[in-house]
Amino acid sequence: MKRTSSTRFYMGFLAVLITLFAIYNFTVYTKTNPESDLLLSREAIKGEDLWQQNNCFSCHQLYGLGGYLGPDLTNTYSTDGKGEAYIKAFLNSGIKTMPKFNFTEKEKSNLVAFLKEVDQTGIYPNLNAKIEKTGWVTLEYKSQKAK
């Protein structure tokens, strides 16, 4: 049986889509938003390792992504009345459903460094985001908040 013209057309269209997808992926992987383009320090990456190894996102969220049992921690570091001491106090507390962790002081500092640097990338929830008539949302960036 020969390929019909429809099948040839579908194969051609698939090739076009895959080409566009390759270009799109390259752009997504390489281009960033200057407003949030911060590189994590080595200490913060160690903190992120701990964040993953202890599955913190099962309960907590960053930018609203993660579990729902605990609070979102995107801007905990810079929230009035919270910050470094507050985060450290919670880490080994075993409060409510939170597991009783045994983080060392060094590990606590790494986790704080991670949350501090995540905090610097943006704002969540974005209470001052501007809702446009088109349904679009213009986010408020961290640099704008500082002003």
Added chain:
Amino acid sequence: MKTKTPLLFIIFGMIALLLAMLFGLLAGTQYLLPDFLKESLPFNSLRPFHATSALSWIILCATGGLYFYISNSDEVKLHSDRLMKIHLWLFIATGIAIYTAYAFGKFGGKEYLEFPALLIVPILLGWVLFGINYFKSFVGKLKNWPVYYWMWGTGIVFMIFHLSEAYFWLSPYIRNNFIRDLSIQWKAGGSFVGSWNMLVYGTAIYLMSKIKKDDQIGRTKLAFFFYFLGLSNLMFGWAHHVYILPTAPWIRYFAYAINMTEWIILFSMLYDWKKSLSQETIKINFLPYKFLMAADLWIFLNLIIAILFSIPAINMYTHGTHITVAHSMGTTIGINTTILLASVTYILSLVSSDWQKDLKKMILGFKIFHLSLIIFFFALVLAGVKKSVWMYFTQDMAFSEMQNSLHWFYLIFLLFGVGILIGLSLIILPTINQFIAVIRKSKK
């Protein structure tokens, strides 16, 4: 009929579904009783147990179905039974390794792939073997494929790509930039859901075609138009997960333009198919028909939510709330699970002469499952609305107070979660028994 290995895939899939529901209920109980199993199975272990089991159900059942349909096809012959067996036991061994890692509190991956990163290697290998077996069965042997063969092939290839992409974070170039890393994580996550949807929706179209005995269902121009629309969504429509993330705005604009048309695709096809079925065909394929119609309802419900989600102004308020969970439960249980159960009961009717033995029990199970899921779903939506109001319109209430105020919603969610477990058990347990009987019989 060649059945053993495909049926084993499906049996393990159904066991994974039972485990997913059990772990889900235990995790749900911790929302109400924080000290429940806290020392032995804390929430950060229960959630990955639940999520991995649920994903395993979808993957194993869809894969088993594909192997069954190809192995018993009149048009083609499966390239290698041995590769299929290696694939099965590779996945089962990896599953046991993942559960063991979770039991000992060994994590290390990102959300939904929480296991130590090394375990992605055998998973990817399994998918590559599946791909080789699939394409060697078809390429050069069958021309002018119906759309479901395209969808299955696409699902396998894109699953390999997006599972690999989900591990780009291992590269320092990605990892060092938190926003880029998080975007790619959700790009990969959103798109591998799209990839398994290709397998599951392909199965739905295959079933419609076989039940109606109409080969044209998978060959119309409309079917291919919808396939390409779905593929475009898979490739470019993931960014609704990260509208609220300070990524490059063009990524979000692009996703807004292209978003979430794939529900319309299947809804339209199921609707047309339902209209054209005779009463006699419905009677013969009663259970698969019931499940496909249930999928239709859930597509409709999730279509409404998905369209609303795709509008950034609404997404801002629903993101990070239980409405997102309702949507993912609605799609994985309401749509994927009902389509897969349609496939399972269709296969059951083909392999077992005794398939009507438990029909009454299974119909009762279906009713309990469906009613429970509807209430479960709306409890989550309402909890999400309440959380959103707290996030954006209540400034002085602490997180713990907000959680306490959701107590009744969590109770309803848990009670009807038990209903889902009872309903699905009434369907799954007799089916597992019958499949085991078929395998035993085939050995004699």
